[in-house]
Each structure stands twice: as C-alpha cells, then as structure tokens.
Amino acid sequence: MNELKSQDYPYVNQVNDDLKIGIVKDIFASVTDKYDFLNRFLSGRRDVAWRKRTVSEMNFFNTHRFLDVATGTGDLALDCANTYPDVNVAGVDFVQEMLDKGIEKVQSQNLDERVSLNWGDATKLQYADNSFDVTAMAFGIRNIPDKEKALSEMKRVIIKNGQVMVLELTTPEPGFWWRTYSFYLNGVLPKLAKLFTKNSAAYVYLADSIMNFPTRKKFVALMESVGLKNCRVIPLTFGVCTLYIGTK
Numbered sequence: 280m281n282e283l284k285s286q287d288y289p290y291v292n293q294v295n296d297d298l299k300i301g302i303v304k305d306i307f308a309s310v311t312d313k314y315d316f317l318n319r320f321l322s323g324r325r326d327v328a329w330r331k332r333t334v335s336e337m338n339f340f341n342t343h344r345f346l347d348v349a350t351g352t353g354d355l356a357l358d359c360a361n362t363y364p365d366v367n368v369a370g371v372d373f374v375q376e377m378l379d380k381g382i383e384k385v386q387s388q389n390l391d392e393r394v395s396l397n398w399g400d401a402t403k404l405q406y407a408d409n410s411f412d413v414t415a416m417a418f419g420i421r422n423i424p425d426k427e428k429a430l431s432e433m434k435r436v437i438i439k440n441g442q443v444m445v446l447e448l449t450t451p452e453p454g455f456w457w458r459t460y461s462f463y464l465n466g467v468l469p470k471l472a473k474l475f476t477k478n479s480a481a482y483v484y485l486a487d488s489i490m491n492f493p494t495r496k497k498f499v500a501l502m503e504s505v506g507l508k509n510c511r512v513i514p515l516t517f518g519v520c521t522l523y524i525g526t527k
C-alpha cells in the first residue's frame with residue numbers, strides 16, 4: 280500500500296477490488312486514534328443512536344451468541360453486551376489497529392469474559408455454521424467489494440430463524456434532503472475531518488463510498504439473493520442511515 284501513502288485515494292468506482300481492499304485497510308489503520316471521536320462529531324452522535332436501535336431489534340432465542348462483523352473499535356459488540364447481560368459476543372475485523380482499540384475498551388468495561396474481539400475477514404468467517412443467533416455489521420458493508428459473499432457468510436454462521444443485520448450510511452431519496460446531505464458529505468465533511476486527522480482524504484473516500492452504495496431496493500435484492508427472508512428496511516434520520524434486517 281506504499282503507493283497510497285500520499286493520502287490521495289482514487290475514486291471508488293475507478294479501482295479494482297484488490298486495490299479497494301488495500302485502501303480500506305490503509306484508511307482504517309491510519310484513522311484509528313481519532314475514529315470514535317470523528318464518528319460522534321461528524322454524525323452529531325447519531326451513530327450512537329443508530330447502533331442502539333440496531334441492538335434493540337436483536338432477538339436472542341437459542342445460542343445467546345452475537346457476532347459483530349467488521350467490529351472496528353467494538354462499539355456494536357459493546358452495546359450488545361451491555362444491553363443483553365446473558366449474551367456472549369464475538370467481533371471480527373481485518374485491521375488490527377482498530378481491534379486493539381476495541382480490546383482496550385472491552386477491558387476498561389470489564390467485559391473480557393463475555394466479549395472477545397479477533398482478527399477475521401468478513402468474506403471468510405472463521406466460525407462454524409449455525410453458531411450465533413444474530414450477526415450484524417455496522418458501517419462495514421460499504422467497504423466490502425464482494426457484498427454477496429459477506430452476506431452469505433453472515434447467513435451461514437447464524438442458526439435457522441436467526442437474524443442478519445446491516446447498518447449502513449445511505450443517501451436520502453432525491454430531493455431537498457439528498458441535496459443537503461450530498462453538500463455535507465462532499466463539501467463540509469472532508470474539511471471538518473481535515474481539522475482533526477492527517478488523513479482527510481479518507482473522508483473524501485468515505486463520501487464517495489456512500490454515494491456509490493446500492494439503492495435500498497438493490498441491497499434488499501442482494502440480501503434475498505443469498506436466501507435471507509422477511510427482509511426489512513428501517514430508514515433512520517431522514518434516510519442518511521438504514522438498518523436492514525433479514526432472517527435465515
């Protein structure tokens with residue numbers, strides 16, 4: 280990834296999948312220190328509410344185990360463990376720097392007995408079939424070129440009637456809110472990010488990856504194509520974020 284250390288990333292739709300994965304790893308390894316702060320600041324703490332809403336939709340009925348895919352610094356894993364005291368939580372991510380922050384947070388909340396965060400790739404999960412009641416991914420799927428593989432892996436590791444949840448930043452329907460959000464994403468957000476991180480190009484890439492995310496209809500079709508049933512779409516905050524839920 281040395282050629283990308285200029286902190287100047289190409290546009291999402293101009294690079295092949297391997298390069299995209301390299302860019303994603305480079306970005307998250309370089310923004311780790313400021314990641315939680317920037318999430319709260321740039322979303323006006325909405326990210327916290329969106330994760331809480333996701334956790335409130337979870338249904339534990341058999342294994343009492345939850346898998347947080349692309350866990351990053353572990354926020355969703357921790358929210359789940361704090362909300363459901365009888366649930367054991369696993370989290371995986373392929374950027375060790377993000378996981379290390381998450382592990383610090385798990386230890387500081389004395390949750391190491393119930394929450395374990397490990398290196399893992401969303402497209403090749405290291406867990407056996409039917410291991411969890413629920414698996415979820417918050418703000419990760421946008422960064423994964425092979426979304427179908429990631430969704431089928433999430434489905435594989437949950438039990439029958441278990442839930443696959445995807446929380447992702449999306450664009451509102453075309454109109455006033457779309458124009459306002461697009462201005463914020465492309466004009467304001469990278470400038471704000473520049474005040475706090477050396478890698479402000481990461482936030483240009485972020486805006487680009489949101490604008491290029493499939494429409495809700497296409498994403499639901501993708502969930503159905505891997506065999507998920509009863510797929511539901513829950514738009515959050517004028518549609519700038521969407522929670523997708525499907526069952527096995």
Ligand SMILES: C[S@@+](CC[C@H](N)C(=O)[O-])C[C@H]1O[C@@H](n2cnc3c(N)ncnc32)[C@H](O)[C@@H]1O
Nearest residue numbers: 307349350351372373374377400401417418419
């Ligand atoms: C925007 S962060 C989200 C982190 C966390 N889920 C949250 O709610 O804040 C995206 C994370 O996805 C991870 N990621 C992207 N592609 C991945 C993959 N194929 N396997 C595992 N982790 C991946 C990145 O390393 C990064 O930590």
